[in-house]
Amino acid sequence: MFNLIKMNLYRMTHAVSTWVIAIVTVLYAFLQFGALKLMMDDPLHMFDGGAVSILGMDNVTGVDTVTNFLQNSNVLIIFAVFVVIFANAEQKCGFDKNIIGITQHRWKHTVARWLSAVIGVTALILLGYGIMFGLSALFINHFTLGSVAAIARSFGLMYMGMVAFSAVFFFFTTLFKSSAGGIVASLVISLGILNLIEKLLDLLTKKFISNPRFLPSDFFFDNAYMTFDHAGAGTKAILGFVAICAVYAIISMGASMLLQQRRDVK
Amino acid sequence: MDYILTTHELTKTYGKYNAANEVSIHVQRGGIYGLIGRNGAGKTTLMKMIGGLSRPTSGHFEIHGKNGETTEQMMPKVGILIEAPGLYPNMTAMQNLTTKAIALGIHDKKYLQGLLEEVGLADTGKKKAKQFSLGMKQRLGIAMALVNQPELLILDEPINGLDPQGIAEMRAILHHLCHDRGITILISSHILDELSKVATQYGIIHEGKLLEEETKEELFSKCCERLELRTSDIGKTLQILGLMGFSKMEVKDDAINIYERINESGAITVALAKENIQTNEIAVKSEALEDYYFQLTGGKENV
Numbered sequence: 001m002f003n004l005i006k007m008n009l010y011r012m013t014h015a016v017s018t019w020v021i022a023i024v025t026v027l028y029a030f031l032q033f034g035a036l037k038l039m040m041d042d043p044l045h046m047f048d049g050g051a052v053s054i055l056g057m058d059n060v061t062g063v064d065t066v067t068n069f070l071q072n073s074n075v076l077i078i079f080a081v082f083v084v085i086f087a088n089a090e091q092k093c094g095f096d097k098n099i100i101g102i103t104q105h106r107w108k109h110t111v112a113r114w115l116s117a118v119i120g121v122t123a124l125i126l127l128g129y130g131i132m133f134g135l136s137a138l139f140i141n142h143f144t145l146g147s148v149a150a151i152a153r154s155f156g157l158m159y160m161g162m163v164a165f166s167a168v169f170f171f172f173t174t175l176f177k178s179s180a181g182g183i184v185a186s187l188v189i190s191l192g193i194l195n196l197i198e199k200l201l202d203l204l205t206k207k208f209i210s211n212p213r214f215l216p217s218d219f220f221f222d223n224a225y226m227t228f229d230h231a232g233a234g235t236k237a238i239l240g241f242v243a244i245c246a247v248y249a250i251i252s253m254g255a256s257m258l259l260q261q262r263r264d265v266k
Numbered sequence: 267m268d269y270i271l272t273t274h275e276l277t278k279t280y281g282k283y284n285a286a287n288e289v290s291i292h293v294q295r296g297g298i299y300g301l302i303g304r305n306g307a308g309k310t311t312l313m314k315m316i317g318g319l320s321r322p323t324s325g326h327f328e329i330h331g332k333n334g335e336t337t338e339q340m341m342p343k344v345g346i347l348i349e350a351p352g353l354y355p356n357m358t359a360m361q362n363l364t365t366k367a368i369a370l371g372i373h374d375k376k377y378l379q380g381l382l383e384e385v386g387l388a389d390t391g392k393k394k395a396k397q398f399s400l401g402m403k404q405r406l407g408i409a410m411a412l413v414n415q416p417e418l419l420i421l422d423e424p425i426n427g428l429d430p431q432g433i434a435e436m437r438a439i440l441h442h443l444c445h446d447r448g449i450t451i452l453i454s455s456h457i458l459d460e461l462s463k464v465a466t467q468y469g470i471i472h473e474g475k476l477l478e479e480e481t482k483e484e485l486f487s488k489c490c491e492r493l494e495l496r497t498s499d500i501g502k503t504l505q506i507l508g509l510m511g512f513s514k515m516e517v518k519d520d521a522i523n524i525y526e527r528i529n530e531s532g533a534i535t536v537a538l539a540k541e542n543i544q545t546n547e548i549a550v551k552s553e554a555l556e557d558y559y560f561q562l563t564g565g566k567e568n569v
Binding site (some may be wrong): 078 | 268317321341344346349350351353354356357361364365366370371393410411414467
């Protein structure tokens with residue numbers, strides 16, 4: 001398993017797509033910082049992008065930078081593209097034929113590939129967030145660090161969500177055996193199409209059940225992630241969020257492993 | 267007989283279509299087993315099953331006499347090149363080899379460089395795989411298959427699409443691997459003439475079924491030159507030929523096929539004339555491997 005992860009990391013660092021996505025992540029970090037600074041310097045500049053959540057605030061805190069960088073749909077698309085391209089590369093060029101036959105348990109390939117993708121996503125997050133946090137701390141006049149523990153908590157929770165998202169995108173790529181499946185899934189989520197469907201289901205539920213305890217959207221991961229109050233959530237809400245992340249990640253990876261184990265290599 | 271690989275009624279079904287139908291082959295250690303068949307005959311399906319890329323619908327196979335769960339333990343001793351070589355196009359030859367080597371826990375650069383030298387790609391430097399010719403890609407594919415030091419090498423149509431020089435280079439590589447390194451090779455092709463130059467054992471597969479399995483000697487004895495003799499009295503002719511010391515002969519249709527001393531047609535004619543047997547036709551004929559294959563599979567379509 002360790003060797004397979006090392007192999008995946010080797011090919012990751014030798015893939016052009018990895019470096020292109022790293023550059024895109026850096027640009028994204030600069031853009032998010034720019035939007036944040038523009039709004040703080042001149043609040044009349046109303047943005048409709050990721051920075052919208054801090055409008056009306058007097059200052060920017062460390063926790064706000066987490067929200068700004070990680071809790072929006074743009075970064076989801078970037079990391080989805082990375083995971084999808086990485087997960088599909090081996091099958092696309094046929095390299096999997098060289099190694100799958102000689103390994104005793106095929107599911108190991110799936111786990112190793114996903115763990116490597118998570119390492120890649122982690123590196124991209126650290127790179128992008130590090131840049132954005134640094135720029136914010138240095139160049140935004142009304143920046144206050146706030147509690148480091150609060151930043152760590154917010155970052156940890158959002159990171160956990162990203163790991164679960166990577167498992168979901170990985171599953172769609174494995175299922176459709178092409179990059180298209182994962183890309184479409186990421187677009188459906190990040191463009192709000194899935195959210196629209198969830199709202200429709202919520203409306204239907206409310207129509208037939210008065211005061212329902214749960215709504216369908218409560219169980220959709222994208223909704224849970226995008227609306228999660230990572231800074232102010234209580235223990236129960238945090239446990240609920242962690243549970244949803246874990247369930248989606250486990251189901252996605254379990255299904256991916258099963259597909260890999262049972263499918264023939266083309 | 268020492269077999270490195272035996273398959274037992276190996277079957278692969280896609281829906282109602284039998285891509286491989288109860289195929290049982292026996293690959294002798296140290297030889298080159300040529301799997302002959304048309305496109306779609308089931309060669310690749312069979313090789314994918316043996317190479318661990320596809321699960322058999324039924325049947326099983328043994329490598330080194332190990333089967334069932336223990337077969338998987340032997341898979342690291344198998345190298346495969348199925349259809350097009352699986353290469354990362356933006357990587358160099360060495361980087362592609364390194365990628366597989368890392369997965370196997372091999373970190374010896376000299377060993378990998380040696381593999382590139384064996385297949386004639388030692389000087390490709392920073393050239394990326396996407397810039398390689400088809401022949402170079404195929405040779406790199408073989409080097410990839412050799413990374414895990416296999417005892418059995420499975421090569422699916424490795425000469426397909428190569429130019430004459432590429433085919434000659436590939437033949438030299440196969441010869442080297444088999445004779446110098448002692449690697450058993452299972453190779454498929456529909457280019458019968460080329461296969462006949464390297465293989466020591468043959469399996470003829472058609473519509474998913476194994477029609478014949480023969481050694482080179484057995485196959486060539488069926489395809490070799492012969493005297494085809496037609497006379498006015500087959501029975502008496504056989505007696506006379508027997509008296510002349512001929513033993514390797516058979517009667518087929520209305521002709522006698524003689525498989526030895528084929529330059530003695532004059533003596534045969536004289537001997538028959540002395541016994542008042544009329545020689546209607548006597549000629550040296552040969553059946554190419556291809557003709558024999560057509561005869562077995564019943565046609566020249568799609569070959």
